[in-house]
Amino acid sequence: MKKTIILITVILMAATPLFAQNLVTQRKVAFFTEYVDRFNTNEIYDINAPGAYQGSPYYNNSFLLGNVYYNNKLLQKNIALRYNVFADEMEFKKSITDDDDSAQAIIKSQDIFVTIGSVAFVFIPSKGYFEAIYDGINYSFIKKITKKYYPPRPAANTYDQGALASFQEKETYFIYTKEGAIYEFPKSKNKRLKVFGNSQKEVSKYIKENKLNIEKEKDLKRVIIFLDNLENSSL
Secondary structure, rough: OOOOOOHHHHHHHHHHHHHOHHHHHHHHHHHHHHHOOOOOOOOOOOOOOOOHHEEEOOOOOOOOEEEEEEOOOOEEEEEEEEOOOOOOOOEEEEOEEEEEEOOOOOOOOOOEEEEEOEEEEEEOOOEEEEEEEEEEEOOEEEEEEEEEEEOOOOOOOOOOOOOEEEEEEEEEEEEOOOOOEEEEEOHHHHHHHHHHHHHHHHHHHHHHHHOOOOOOOOHHHHHHHHHHHHOOHHH
C-alpha cells in the first residue's frame, strides 16, 4: 500500500506564508517529517480486492474532501482524505481524482487534526485517532473506532463453504478533560454514570429530568454538554 510518505511536504507548498511567519513552527514541521508512520497492510489484505473480504478497514471507503489543521490553523483546504481505521492512519491524496494507490499517510501528531466532511478527527499520542463528537471548554466527547481483522477460513470439507476474511467494527466512547485525562465509558448505564465521579448526582438529575438514555450517543453527548457548562464540575 503506497501511502507511507508525508503530508507536510505536500502542504508546505500551499502553506508557505503561514509557516514563514514563525521559525519555531518551521522547525516543528521539520521534526514531524522525520517521524513517518509506516504501516504496511499488503500482507494482511489487498485494498484492490474488496471482494476478498467482508466489511471494510475504512471509516468511509471512498476519499472525501476535507481540511487539515496544524495548531488550530488551516493548512490545507479541500484535500482528499480517508481514515484507515484498521491501520489507524489518516490517508490523503493531492486530488480526489488521483489513483488511490498514490495515497500517503499523514504524520501522527497531536498538533495536527483533520475534518472529513462534517466529522473531525483528533490524534492523542499513544492512543491513536478519535472522532471528536463534541469539543467543549472543559470536557470533550470522543469516540474510538477500531476494526478487528479476521483472516479467511478455508473450507473444512465439501459441506463447508469456509469464510471470507472480515473486519469487525467496535465503537468505544470517552470523555477527555482539558488537563489531558481520558475516561472510558463502559457499556452499561450504571457503570457509565460512575464515570462522572463528583458530578454524578447533578448528571443523574439532568438525565432523569430530560428522560435521556446514556447508552445512546446523542443522549450521552447532551449530558457531556451539560457537564461542560456545569459550574464547578469535576470527575
